Amino acid sequence: MNSKVFDTSIRYLKGVGEAREKLFNKLGIRTLRDLVEYFPRAYEDRTVFKRINSLVIGEYVCVRAIAAATPKLSHIRKGLDLVKLRVVDDVGSLEITFFNSPFVKDAIKQGESYAFYGKVSGTLLRPEMTNPLFERVQKKGAITGCIVPIYPLTAKLSQKIVSTAVRSALEKCADEFPDVIPNDISKKYNLCRASYAYENIHSPEGFKELDIARRRLIFEELFVLVTAMRLMRDRRTTQTGKYLQARDFKEFYASLSFTPTNAQKRAIDDAAADMIAGKLMNRLIQGDVGSGKTLVAAACCWLTWRSGLQSAFMAPTEILAKQHYKSLTDMLTPFGMSVGLLTGSTTAKGKHEIYEQLRYGEIDLIIGTHALLSEGVEFRNLGLVITDEQHRFGVEQRSMLTEKGDSPHVLVMSATPIPRTLALIIYGDLDVSIIDEMPPGRREIETHVVDERYRERLYKFVRKLVSEGRQVYVICPMVEENDEDLEQESASDANKPKSVTTHHETLSKKVFPDLNVELLHGKMPAKKKDAAMAAFTSGDADILVATTVIEVGVDVPNAALIIVENADRFGLSQLHQLRGRIGRGEFQSFCVLIGEAHERLQIMKSTNDGFKIAEEDLKLRGPGDFFGSRQHGLPVMQIANLMTDMLVLHEAQGAAEKLLETDPSLSLPANRKLKEKIIQLFDTNIDKMN
Numbered sequence: 024m025n026s027k028v029f030d031t032s033i034r035y036l037k038g039v040g041e042a043r044e045k046l047f048n049k050l051g052i053r054t055l056r057d058l059v060e061y062f063p064r065a066y067e068d069r070t071v072f073k074r075i076n077s078l079v080i081g082e083y084v085c086v087r088a089i090a091a092a093t094p095k096l097s098h099i100r101k102g103l104d105l106v107k108l109r110v111v112d113d114v115g116s117l118e119i120t121f122f123n124s125p126f127v128k129d130a131i132k133q134g135e136s137y138a139f140y141g142k143v144s145g146t147l148l149r150p151e152m153t154n155p156l157f158e159r160v161q162k163k164g165a166i167t168g169c170i171v172p173i174y175p176l177t178a179k180l181s182q183k184i185v186s187t188a189v190r191s192a193l194e195k196c197a198d199e200f201p202d203v204i205p206n207d208i209s210k211k212y213n214l215c216r217a218s219y220a221y222e223n224i225h226s227p228e229g230f231k232e233l234d235i236a237r238r239r240l241i242f243e244e245l246f247v248l249v250t251a252m253r254l255m256r257d258r259r260t261t262q263t264g265k266y267l268q269a270r271d272f273k274e275f276y277a278s279l280s281f282t283p284t285n286a287q288k289r290a291i292d293d294a295a296a297d298m299i300a301g302k303l304m305n306r307l308i309q310g311d312v313g314s315g316k317t318l319v320a321a322a323c324c325w326l327t328w329r330s331g332l333q334s335a336f337m338a339p340t341e342i343l344a345k346q347h348y349k350s351l352t353d354m355l356t357p358f359g360m361s362v363g364l365l366t367g368s369t370t371a372k373g374k375h376e377i378y379e380q381l382r383y384g385e386i387d388l389i390i391g392t393h394a395l396l397s398e399g400v401e402f403r404n405l406g407l408v409i410t411d412e413q414h415r416f417g418v419e420q421r422s423m424l425t426e427k428g429d430s431p432h433v434l435v436m437s438a439t440p441i442p443r444t445l446a447l448i449i450y451g452d453l454d455v456s457i458i459d460e461m462p463p464g465r466r467e468i469e470t471h472v473v474d475e476r477y478r479e480r481l482y483k484f485v486r487k488l489v490s491e492g493r494q495v496y497v498i499c500p501m502v503e504e505n506d507e508d509l510e511q512e513s514a515s516d517a518n519k520p521k522s523v524t525t526h527h528e529t530l531s532k533k534v535f536p537d538l539n540v541e542l543l544h545g546k547m548p549a550k551k552k553d554a555a556m557a558a559f560t561s562g563d564a565d566i567l568v569a570t571t572v573i574e575v576g577v578d579v580p581n582a583a584l585i586i587v588e589n590a591d592r593f594g595l596s597q598l599h600q601l602r603g604r605i606g607r608g609e610f611q612s613f614c615v616l617i618g619e620a621h622e623r624l625q626i627m628k629s630t631n632d633g634f635k636i637a638e639e640d641l642k643l644r645g646p647g648d649f650f651g652s653r654q655h656g657l658p659v660m661q662i663a664n665l666m667t668d669m670l671v672l673h674e675a676q677g678a679a680e681k682l683l684e685t686d687p688s689l690s691l692p693a694n695r696k697l698k699e700k701i702i703q704l705f706d707t708n709i710d711k712m713n
């Protein structure tokens with residue numbers, strides 16, 4: 024949709040005005056396009072008419088009936104009026120009551136036919152309806168006998184206001200819906216026209232029409248997305264990157280304290296092959312927690328340095344950045360590489376020094392957080408950019424870092440195993456290497472799902488492990504006792520979310536006063552966080568009570584037990600990440616999930632395969648929750664569901680592939696509208712496309 028009408032502000036719609044415009048803006052609606060693309064979240068089925076003798080108590084239904092008498096208005100007390108009315112059809116009679124709607128008295132006339140829509144109450148012998156919607160039978164269609172859209176709302180905007188605005192937007196745009204799907208594809212996949220689809224998604228004539236409309240819109244959404252991703256990818260494969268000199272990795276491997284797995288070697292070889300060929304690398308390393316992705320990153324930095332170029336490695340949290348700094352320093356400084364660390368808590372003086380060293384090429388590898396995106400960061404010769412846990416960074420942040428160099432190679436590491444089908448879309452613009460093998464000698468983690476009754480036994484077990492020299496994580500879902508979330512809970516005490524600070528108090532003062540119990544959460548000052556993490560890493564602390572700040576990447580091989588409080592409050596993939604914190608050393612490790620939703624948690628017990636868990640999680644929660652909003656940097660799906668619309672997705676992929684074979688840059692007139700749509704959707708990335 025690129026015509027002018029669609030870009031008109033909603034302010035000019037009848038009945039919208041300035042105040043309402045603001046409310047609509049809150050819903051993300053600014054233009055007519057936004058309005059017509061604001062799809063209902065559900066529909067109310069008012070198509071079913073029943074005769075009075077077959078009504079079912081509790082159901083919502085339409086009834087055609089004649090007013091048996093003039094409605095009777097009575098003032099019960101100040102602020103309470105009742106209108107009572109009996110209506111009949113040829114088989115029964117129905118009592119209707121309207122509260123505080125005195126106008127009904129004159130609106131309904133004895134002996135005339137009306138259609139009512141409402142919830143049936145009363146008894147089967149004496150059915151009733153309260154405050155039903157109604158209209159004259161002759162007028163049928165506006166209120167009864169139709170399917171009514173239900174829109175997601177914000178306070179102060181009623182269904183009526185939204186649907187009226189949508190209706191007038193649809194009318195204004197009526198003849199201008201451009202079909203972004205090329206004709207032959209529409210034909211091949213049996214898709215209705217865009218105008219029909221928009222009309223029927225908002226005001227469906229029937230459920231069949233609604234299905235036809237939905238199918239078209241879902242197809243369109245997915246088709247535009249996969250075409251865009253393919254375009255980016257295809258364009259990239261023709262781009263050249265910096266040539267790196269080939270090197271024998273044996274030299275690098277020789278300095279390690281362990282032997283890389285075959286899967287690690289394969290991933291390293293994939294990456295090296297890209298960079299040595301002078302192809303611009305854009306590669307995703309996907310591997311389950313603990314599969315050893317850091318080593319792949321280190322090898323790539325080493326290769327880059329061998330060709331005299333710098334590398335930058337960005338992590339989503341300070342804790343993780345520091346940890347990478349430590350392990351990469353260990354692996355790389357023996358070769359004479361200089362490694363730097365830059366985070367939000369680096370002192371001004373320290374930053375200044377690092378900026379200088381980067382500019383002069385005195386630092387070969389800089390590791391850091393978002394701080395790497397600061398203006399002061401400039402490189403002498405940036406050859407490689409690595410981002411860890413990438414779905415926490417948007418595509419834009421990734422490119423902000425690459426723009427600091429002259430098309431550096433890009434390596435992305437994801438710890439969230441994404442079901443293959445989804446990875447195809449989300450990382451459609453990247454090549455993928457999968458590390459599907461764990462380092463040897465790992466023991467299977469023993470996982471238990473328990474409730475409060477086991478707490479005492481559990482604490483004994485903690486003591487036993489600590490006395491053997493092991494360490495323990497205790498994870499709580501939130502920080503403060505009076506968190507908003509908490510107040511709304513009416514949960515039983517046992518299931519009440521544990522505040523990390525309070526729980527730390529309990530454990531350190533009452534349960535384990537003789538042990539060293541540390542606290543770690545995101546809202547602590549950086550210095551305290553450092554101290555807590557350092558105490559745990561060095562083995563000084565026996566127990567670390569933390570929030571999910573430790574979720575990504577933290578690596579303390581001596582930790583052999585993780586206890587998750589209120590485990591039912593976490594997503595399965597998140598639990599899997601948390602569990603990934605243990606079983607990293609030679610010790611048998613244990614994961615204890617304390618929670619009520621036993622059934623959902625059982626999957627954690629039955630498998631340790633992150634892919635399987637992710638798939639299960641997606642089924643339960645849907646991709647929206649799974650990825651968080653916009654975290655993956657893709658447009659938010661308006662109507663398609665990446666899990667349930669898999670079939671349409673495959674069709675859309677097939678169609679996109681065929682189309683780009685014949686018109687690789689979408690320059691044919693027939694594909695012009697599609698191209699415009701893609702540019703509109705990915706507007707920040709236009710330059711990345713043809």
Ligand code: ADP
Pocket residue numbers: 281282283284287310311312313314315316317318438462463576578580607
């Ligand atoms: P990931 O980032 O994939 O979750 P890490 O790179 O943090 O995993 O590695 C997890 C742990 O396994 C680290 O302690 C690391 O030193 C160790 N490790 C990595 N590769 C190997 C290997 N091939 N053999 C033995 N240990 C390994």
Ligand code: MG
Pocket residue numbers: 316317438576
């Ligand atoms: Mg990692």
